[in-house]
Amino acid sequence: MLKGLFSFVIFMGLILLFLTGCGELKAIVGIIEEPPEAIVTVSDNGHTAWSPDGQFIAFLSNWEGDWEIHTINVTNSEISNVSQHPGYDYFSNGWSPDSQHIVFTSNRDGNFEIYSVRYDGSQLIRLTDNLFRDDSPLWSASGTNISFLSDRNGKTQVFVMNIDGSQQTQLTNVSSNILYYSWSQDGKYIAYVTEQQDSTQNIYIANADGSNQRLLITGLGCVKFPAWSPNGEHIAFSNCQDNELRLFVVDVADGNFISLNIAPVNSAWYPWSPDGQYLLFTAKEDGNEEIYMARADNSEFIRLTETSSENEYDLAWLSTGQEIAFWTSANNLGRNNLYTMSIDTREQTLVYSIP
Secondary structure (H helix, E strand, O other), X not given: OXXXXXXXXXXXXXXXXXXXXXXXXXXEEEOOOOOOOOOEEOOOXXXXXXXXXXXEEEEEEXXXXXXEEEEEXXXXXXXXXXXXXXXXXXXXXXXXXXXXXXXXXXXXXOOOEEEEEEOXXXXXXXXXXXXXXXXXXXXXXXXXXXXXXXXXXXXXXXXXXXXXXXXXXXXXXXXXXEEEEEEOOOOOEEEEXXXXXXXXXXXXXXXXXXXXXXXXXXXXXXXXXEEEOOOOOEEEXXXXXXXXXXXXXXXXXXOOEEEOOOOOEOOOOOOEOOOOOEEEEEEEOOOOEEEEEEEOOOOOEEEOOOOOOEEEEEEEEOOOOOEEEEEEEEOOOXXXXXXXXXXXXXXXXXXXXXX
């Protein structure tokens, strides 16, 4: 089935991706003559993503021989290849607010550019076209703009454009490369991580137009993957401590932060619950990856799964907060399954399985 979380190999002209001790994904090109079983996993900045209307789950897989973006209808398990190209395609949470389109990155035309496609694979549109790298596209909360990272002007910065690719405008103008960024859910603010000369990272926040930049986090070494709480009052981020990834939550108003008292985290994606009370993540305490959620104020720590032969990964909340979606990789069976699970009852429902 689909295999791997952050440690996996892309075969047949493929890519080996791995998670370093600091949580940073690297890519190494390699050729393997005989392909193993197919893999479903995240890309270097992608993850399983539930559509806002709760009808579809998007994910990345190479089971057809190359990396493609797929959607699956959670009601009837109908699956669609929406990117449909032998190039390398990947995405982050690229759903449009109306659940009709997905934005993604592809090198199908020679270098990495931004594309948009309808959830069923129709209406493919190339949005950027230049000699530089454009990636990490995200829809605005209003659905009227798309943001992305680009190094077209030297340093990697955040750009915005209309949904048809017109009026591409540089939003940020900082002296160092931006590694990660995210929007507050109301679309009023942006958080981004910059790479400093000493290889450490800082987190800044700014208004949606790039003005009023403010340093929020510094002095912690490597910090990654800022994630806004639904109400915009807090940002979760990961930090490397003694070659382990730990979760922190910072108060946006005053910059005070706490370290969540949890086991080392294995996932670089830790989505907030829709009510803003919990963070969802995976951690490995007893030999395999399990799903946990922690209250953002560090007052509660809950283990949601407990299996002896499976790893869970690629987590996503349903917008109601009542269910989550995740993949499993059975160590003894060599296969992966897509499940949904009720948070209240822990009842799991198999959505899709690839032998």
